[in-house]
Amino acid sequence: MGAVVYETGGLLIDHGWLRFLGSGHPKLPRSIPGWNNGRTIFSQGESAGFLLIADDVLGGFYALDGGALGSGPGHVCYFAPDSLCWEPMNGMGYGDLLAWSLGPSLCQFYEGMRWPGWESEVSSISGDQALSIYPPLWTAEGRDIAKDSRKLCPVAEVFALNFENSPRSPQPE
Numbered sequence: 001m002g003a004v005v006y007e008t009g010g011l012l013i014d015h016g017w018l019r020f021l022g023s024g025h026p027k028l029p030r031s032i033p034g035w036n037n038g039r040t041i042f043s044q045g046e047s048a049g050f051l052l053i054a055d056d057v058l059g060g061f062y063a064l065d066g067g068a069l070g071s072g073p074g075h076v077c078y079f080a081p082d083s084l085c086w087e088p089m090n091g092m093g094y095g096d097l098l099a100w101s102l103g104p105s106l107c108q109f110y111e112g113m114r115w116p117g118w119e120s121e122v123s124s125i126s127g128d129q130a131l132s133i134y135p136p137l138w139t140a141e142g143r144d145i146a147k148d149s150r151k152l153c154p155v156a157e158v159f160a161l162n163f164e165n166s167p168r169s170p171q172p173e
Contacts, residue, residue: 004098013101015123017110020054020098028127030155039159050077053094054101057122058113058137058145059130059158064094082113082137084166113137115146130158138165 004011009025012018024031032053033041040048040063049068053076055061061079063069063086069077071088076097078087089097100106125131132153135142142148 010127011098012127014106015119016057016125016127017118017122018054018056018101018106019127020101021052025127030128054097055130055155055159056110057125057129057131058133059155059162061159061162062089062097079162079166081133081162082143084138084162113145121150125152128155129153130155132158132161136165 004020004022008022010022010028010030011020012028013020019028021030021032021035022028024034032051036048036052040050040052048066050063050066052061052063059081063077063079065071065073065075065077067073069075069086069088071077071086072091074093076089076092076094078089079085080087089100092100129152131150133142133145134149134151137143137145137148
């Protein structure tokens with residue numbers, strides 16, 4: 001993780017579908033410290049219950065568990081936009097997640113969440129935007145993303161909406 005943060009502005013993977021946060025860049029203007037400030041870290045020196053490290057265009061978020069997510073410190077969890085729940089990523093750490101995202105497992109993971117022509121639609125999305133899906137993916141009516149309305153929205157708004165509607169997500173105290 002240190003190399004990605006120190007040496008890159010971030011990584012855009014699979015036409016920009018998946019975004020690993022780094023130190024920030026015009027194409028991915030969010031950094032790990034900046035993005036977590038006020039979301040998982042609220043005061044300097046505070047130990048975060050989890051640290052947001054990556055996200056996808058649908059409003060799914062990847063985090064390193066710092067003890068609040070239940071998968072074990074240093075393990076990665078995924079906040080799924082279709083269930084609004086944290087899901088453990090099978091004991092993966094940061095490096096494992098990065099390697100996994102560069103292989104065929106990424107396509108399998110998102111199977112059923114992509115639509116015809118997604119590549120051209122997603123490749124034009126900025127790293128600080130996500131798709132606002134209506135009806136929301138977590139509803140019964142929002143299960144067919146090819147038919148759902150997809151509009152660009154700041155990723156911060158998608159994050160806030162998803163966490164606000166999640167009954168099982170760790171909330172700021």
